[in-house]
Amino acid sequence: MTEDVRREEAPGELQNGDSGSANAKGSSKTGQIRARNKARIMSAAEEVFAGKGYDGATTAEIALKAGLPKANVHYYFSTKEAIYRAVIDNILDLWLEPFQRITEDDDPAEALSMYIRTKVMLSRDRPLASRIYANEIIRGAPILADYLGKDLREWVAEKSEVLRKWADKGLMDPVEPAHLLFLIWASTQHYADFQAQAKAVLHHRDLTEDDFETAVETITRVVLKGCGIKTG
Amino acid sequence: MTEDVRREEAPGELQNGDSGSANAKGSSKTGQIRARNKARIMSAAEEVFAGKGYDGATTAEIALKAGLPKANVHYYFSTKEAIYRAVIDNILDLWLEPFQRITEDDDPAEALSMYIRTKVMLSRDRPLASRIYANEIIRGAPILADYLGKDLREWVAEKSEVLRKWADKGLMDPVEPAHLLFLIWASTQHYADFQAQAKAVLHHRDLTEDDFETAVETITRVVLKGCGIKTG
DNA sequence: TCAAATTCTGACCATTTGGTCAACTTTTTT
DNA sequence: AAAAAAGTTGACCAAATGGTCAGAATTTGA
Numbered sequence: 001m002t003e004d005v006r007r008e009e010a011p012g013e014l015q016n017g018d019s020g021s022a023n024a025k026g027s028s029k030t031g032q033i034r035a036r037n038k039a040r041i042m043s044a045a046e047e048v049f050a051g052k053g054y055d056g057a058t059t060a061e062i063a064l065k066a067g068l069p070k071a072n073v074h075y076y077f078s079t080k081e082a083i084y085r086a087v088i089d090n091i092l093d094l095w096l097e098p099f100q101r102i103t104e105d106d107d108p109a110e111a112l113s114m115y116i117r118t119k120v121m122l123s124r125d126r127p128l129a130s131r132i133y134a135n136e137i138i139r140g141a142p143i144l145a146d147y148l149g150k151d152l153r154e155w156v157a158e159k160s161e162v163l164r165k166w167a168d169k170g171l172m173d174p175v176e177p178a179h180l181l182f183l184i185w186a187s188t189q190h191y192a193d194f195q196a197q198a199k200a201v202l203h204h205r206d207l208t209e210d211d212f213e214t215a216v217e218t219i220t221r222v223v224l225k226g227c228g229i230k231t232g
Numbered sequence: 233m234t235e236d237v238r239r240e241e242a243p244g245e246l247q248n249g250d251s252g253s254a255n256a257k258g259s260s261k262t263g264q265i266r267a268r269n270k271a272r273i274m275s276a277a278e279e280v281f282a283g284k285g286y287d288g289a290t291t292a293e294i295a296l297k298a299g300l301p302k303a304n305v306h307y308y309f310s311t312k313e314a315i316y317r318a319v320i321d322n323i324l325d326l327w328l329e330p331f332q333r334i335t336e337d338d339d340p341a342e343a344l345s346m347y348i349r350t351k352v353m354l355s356r357d358r359p360l361a362s363r364i365y366a367n368e369i370i371r372g373a374p375i376l377a378d379y380l381g382k383d384l385r386e387w388v389a390e391k392s393e394v395l396r397k398w399a400d401k402g403l404m405d406p407v408e409p410a411h412l413l414f415l416i417w418a419s420t421q422h423y424a425d426f427q428a429q430a431k432a433v434l435h436h437r438d439l440t441e442d443d444f445e446t447a448v449e450t451i452t453r454v455v456l457k458g459c460g461i462k463t464g
Numbered sequence: 465t466c467a468a469a470t471t472c473t474g475a476c477c478a479t480t481t482g483g484t485c486a487a488c489t490t491t492t493t494t
Numbered sequence: 495a496a497a498a499a500a501g502t503t504g505a506c507c508a509a510a511t512g513g514t515c516a517g518a519a520t521t522t523g524a
Contacts, residue, residue: 056287226458
C-alpha cells in the first residue's frame with residue numbers, strides 16, 4: 001500500500017502545499033517531513049538538471065546535494081524522471097502567468113514593457129529554471145509535448161489575437177505576433193540561459209542589477225519602437 | 233609512438249584537411265581513411281551531443297551512429313572530451329565569421345539585416361551545432377572559457393565600436409551595443425535552439441522556408457526600426 | 465612483393481548508474 | 495501505551511559507462 005501511494009503521488013506533485021494530500025484527515029502538523037524533504041530534493045534537482053541536463057544528471061548527485069541518502073530520494077520520487085517532471089511542472093507555472101492578464105484593452109506600451117521586465121527579472125531570479133526549460137526544449141521536449149501543443153499553443157493564439165487587435169486599432173504595426181513573442185522570449189531568457197556568455201562579454205563578473213536594467217531598457221526600446229508603439 | 237601521435241592530434245583537429253598531418257611526406261591519397269572516419273564520428277557526435285548534452289552523451293551511442301566499433305572511435309579520439317572539443321572547435325568558426333567583415337563604413341541597414349539573415353539561416357542549416365553551443369553555455373561553458381573571455385569579448389568590443397560610430401554619425405540610435413548583439417543572437421538562434429517549441433506553436437510540423445523568412449523579416453524590422461535605422 | 469604503418473575490434477576492466485528491498489527508526493494515530 | 499504509518503538507509507543488483515589493449519586485418523610505401 002505504501003508503495004502504491006508513493007507512485008501515485010510523484011508525477012503531479014507540487015513543491016509546496018503537499019501537507020494535505022497524504023493525511024487529509026490529520027492535523028496541520030502532518031506531512032511536514034515529507035514536504036520538507038521533497039522541497040530539498042527538488043531544489044537540489046533544479047541545480048543538477050540545470051547543469052547536467054536530464055540525461056547527464058544522476059540521482060546520486062541530486063541526493064548528495066539534497067543531503068539525503070539516494071534510497072531516501074527514491075522513497076519520495078520513484079524514478080529520476082519523476083523528479084524531473086516535478087521540477088518541470090514547478091517551472092511551467094512561472095512561464096505563462098506574467099502575460100496572462102493582458103487584454104486588448106491594455107495599453108500596448110505598458111503591457112509589453114511590463115511583460116519584458118517581468119521576463120528579464122525571471123531570468124535574474126530563476127536562472128536555473130530557465131536553463132532547465134531550455135535544455136528540455138533543446139533535447140526535443142519529450143516531456144512537454146502536451147504543454148507545447150496545447151497550453152502554450154493556445155496561449156500564443158490568444159495573445160496573438162491581442163496583438164492583432166492592437167494593430168487593427170493602429171496602436172502598433174502589424175508585426176507577425178508569434179515571431180514577436182519568440183523574439184521577446186529569446187531575448188529575455190538569454191540573460192539566464194546564456195549568462196556565462198554575457199558575463200564573459202560584459203565584464204567577467206556576475207551580472208549586476210545595472211546589467212538587467214540595461215537589458216530591460218534595450219529590449220523594451222527595440223521592441224516598442226520596432227513595432228511602432230508610442231510610449232507615454 | 234602511435235599512442236603519442238594520436239593524443240597530440242585530437243584536441244586541435246579539424247574535421248577536414250587532415251590528410252597532411254599524419255603523413256606529410258606521403259602522397260595525397262594518404263590519410264583518407266582517417267579523414268573519412270573522423271568525419272563520420274564527428275557527424276554522429278554532433279547529433280548525440282545536441283540531443284543528450286555533453287554529460288548525457290555516451291561514446292557507445294556516438295559509435296553506433298557512426299557505424300564504428302567503440303574502440304575504433306577511441307582510436308581516433310582518445311576521450312569523449314576530445315570528441316566534444318573537436319565538435320565545438322568546428323562550430324566556433326561558424327559563429328563569428330558572418331559579422332567579421334562589417335566596418336563602420338558599411339551601411340547599418342544593409343550590414344545588420346545581412347547579419348540577421350545569415351544568423352537565421354545558420355539556425356536553419358546547422359540547428360544541431362547551435363544546440364550544442366547553447367548546451368555548452370547553459371552548463372557554464374567550461375570548455376569555452378578562453379573563447380568567451382578573449383575571442384568573443386574582443387569581437388564584441390570591436391563591433392560595439394562600429395555600432396557606436398554609426399550612432400555618432402547619426403545613422404542609428406545610441407543603443408547599448410553588447411545588449412543589442414545579445415538580442416540579435418538570442419532571437420536568431422532561437423529558431424534552432426527552441427525549434428521544438430516553435431514547431432508546436434506554429435503548426436505542429438517542421439518549420440518551413442516561409443517560417444524562416446518571416447523570422448528574418450520580423451527580427452530585421454524590429455531591430456532596424458527599433459534602432460532608428462533608415463532603410464533604402 | 466614485402467615490410468612498415470595504419471586501422472580495426474573483441475574482450476576485458478574498474479567504476480558508476482538507476483534502481484530495489486528488508487530491516488530499522490521515528491512519527492503519528494488510536 | 496501500543497499499533498499503525500511514515501520515514502530512513504546500508505547493502506545489494508543488473509546493466510551501462512569510458513575507457514584499455516593485444517592481436518588481427520588492411521593499407522601504404524619502398
